Amino acid sequence: MTIQQNNQLTENHDYSKLSVNRSCFDEWIVPTYAPADFVLVKGQGSELFDQEGKHYIDFAGGIAVNALGHAHPELVKTLTEQAQNVWHLANGYTNEPVLRLAKQLIDNTFAEKVFFCNSGAEANEAALKLARKYALDKFGESANKSEIVAFKNAFHGRTLFTVTAGGQPKYSHDFAPLPTGIHHSPYNDLASAEALIGEKTCAVIVEPIQGEGGVIPADPGFLAGLRQLCDKYDAILIYDEVQTGVGRAGKLYAYMHGDVIPDILTTAKGLGGGFPIGAMLTTDKIGKSFGVGSHGTTYGGNPLATAVAGKVISLINQPELLQGVIAKHELFRKGLESINQKYNIFNAIRGQGLLIGAELKGKFTDNAKDIITHANREGVLVLMAGPNVLRFAPSLIIPDELIIEGLKRLEKTIGILV
Incomplete structure (x- = not known):
C-alpha cells in the first residue's frame, strides 16, 4: 500500500465510531497504569455508567479532581461559551479569562x-525552581543556598525534580541519577526537620495533608514550626495544595484552617473541575525572580482552562458549599465508623473535609487494591493511598443519599470479603 493510499484510508475512517473495549488499553497504551476491567462512558454529578450500562457511585472524583462532579451544567456552559471565542494563544499574548482568574x-x-501551568507536577516544578532562583538572586552563587527539605512519603508529581522531592523511592529509584540537594525528614517530626533546615536551605515543601502518603494531616504545631524555621533561615515555605485545595478540606485552601501562611502555594486537581490546569501562587517579592524567559509553558493560562477554573472557584468559594463539605465529612466518618463497628476492618479513619483515609488492619492489611476491585463490582468507585489505605475524594457537592448508598455498597463488599 502506498503512503497516499494509507493516508486516504485514515482520512475516510471515522475514529469516533471505532469500537473499543478494555483490552484495547493493553494493546495500544504504554502500560504506566493498570485500569479497572471496564470502560466508563457517561457521568452525571456523582454517578457514572460503563459500556454495559452498569451504574457506579463515584467516591474517587478523578483523584480529587472532579470537585463539582461530572458534567456540571455551569461548567459545561462556561466551556462551551469560551470554545466559541478563543481556544488557545501563544504565550506572547494574554487573554481575558486568565487575567480574571489571576485576580480571583x-x-x-x-x-x-x-503562574499558570497544566498540572500539579508542573506547579510544584515551578515552585521549586522559583525558590532556587529567588535564593540565587538574593544571596548570590557563593552562598550555595540551594538545598530543599521535603518529607518522606510525600507526593509532589512525576517530573524528575518533583518525584525526587516526593520522598517515595518506589517512584524515583528507576530514574537515577536524581537531582541533588534534596533532603527528607519524617512527616510531622519537627525535630528531624529542624536538624536538616539551615543556612543552605532555600525551600521547605510540605503537604498540609499527605494525600498519596496515606491521608495524614499535618499537626498544627508541625506546620507552625516549619514556618518559624523558614523565617529563621530565610527559606521559602512551599505548601503543596494540589490535592487539598479548592474546597477539598472545607476551606478554599487548607492553609486557611490555621495561622500559617506559606510563601508559595501550588494548586491543580480540583482547580479546573476536570479540565487540566495548575497554578503556583506567591508574593510579589518572590515572584519577581521569574523574569521574562526564565520559566514557561505552552498551554499554561489557556483560555479554555482558565475560563472553567474561574467558574469552579466562583461556585466553590461559597460559605454554604464549604460548610456542606464539613457536614459531608461527618456523614462519611459516621458511615465508615459504622462499618468498622461491624467488621473491625479499620485501624484509623482520618482526613479533613472530603479527603478521607481509612487505614486497614487485620486480614485486610495492605489489601486496599483487592477491596477496591471488589467494590467496583458492587458499583462504587474508591481510591487507595498506598496499599493499606482506602481513600475517598468525591465531588464536594455529592448528595447525602449517594454517600449513604455508596457506603452501603462498600459495606456489602467488605461483608463478602470477610
Missing part, C-alpha cells in the same frame, strides 16, 4: 502573583 485567586488568598 489573588483576591481570595495571600498571593500577589500567579
Whole structure:
C-alpha cells in the first residue's frame, strides 16, 4: 500500500465510531497504569455508567479532581461559551479569562502573583525552581543556598525534580541519577526537620495533608514550626495544595484552617473541575525572580482552562458549599465508623473535609487494591493511598443519599470479603 493510499484510508475512517473495549488499553497504551476491567462512558454529578450500562457511585472524583462532579451544567456552559471565542494563544499574548482568574485567586488568598501551568507536577516544578532562583538572586552563587527539605512519603508529581522531592523511592529509584540537594525528614517530626533546615536551605515543601502518603494531616504545631524555621533561615515555605485545595478540606485552601501562611502555594486537581490546569501562587517579592524567559509553558493560562477554573472557584468559594463539605465529612466518618463497628476492618479513619483515609488492619492489611476491585463490582468507585489505605475524594457537592448508598455498597463488599 502506498503512503497516499494509507493516508486516504485514515482520512475516510471515522475514529469516533471505532469500537473499543478494555483490552484495547493493553494493546495500544504504554502500560504506566493498570485500569479497572471496564470502560466508563457517561457521568452525571456523582454517578457514572460503563459500556454495559452498569451504574457506579463515584467516591474517587478523578483523584480529587472532579470537585463539582461530572458534567456540571455551569461548567459545561462556561466551556462551551469560551470554545466559541478563543481556544488557545501563544504565550506572547494574554487573554481575558486568565487575567480574571489571576485576580480571583489573588483576591481570595495571600498571593500577589500567579503562574499558570497544566498540572500539579508542573506547579510544584515551578515552585521549586522559583525558590532556587529567588535564593540565587538574593544571596548570590557563593552562598550555595540551594538545598530543599521535603518529607518522606510525600507526593509532589512525576517530573524528575518533583518525584525526587516526593520522598517515595518506589517512584524515583528507576530514574537515577536524581537531582541533588534534596533532603527528607519524617512527616510531622519537627525535630528531624529542624536538624536538616539551615543556612543552605532555600525551600521547605510540605503537604498540609499527605494525600498519596496515606491521608495524614499535618499537626498544627508541625506546620507552625516549619514556618518559624523558614523565617529563621530565610527559606521559602512551599505548601503543596494540589490535592487539598479548592474546597477539598472545607476551606478554599487548607492553609486557611490555621495561622500559617506559606510563601508559595501550588494548586491543580480540583482547580479546573476536570479540565487540566495548575497554578503556583506567591508574593510579589518572590515572584519577581521569574523574569521574562526564565520559566514557561505552552498551554499554561489557556483560555479554555482558565475560563472553567474561574467558574469552579466562583461556585466553590461559597460559605454554604464549604460548610456542606464539613457536614459531608461527618456523614462519611459516621458511615465508615459504622462499618468498622461491624467488621473491625479499620485501624484509623482520618482526613479533613472530603479527603478521607481509612487505614486497614487485620486480614485486610495492605489489601486496599483487592477491596477496591471488589467494590467496583458492587458499583462504587474508591481510591487507595498506598496499599493499606482506602481513600475517598468525591465531588464536594455529592448528595447525602449517594454517600449513604455508596457506603452501603462498600459495606456489602467488605461483608463478602470477610
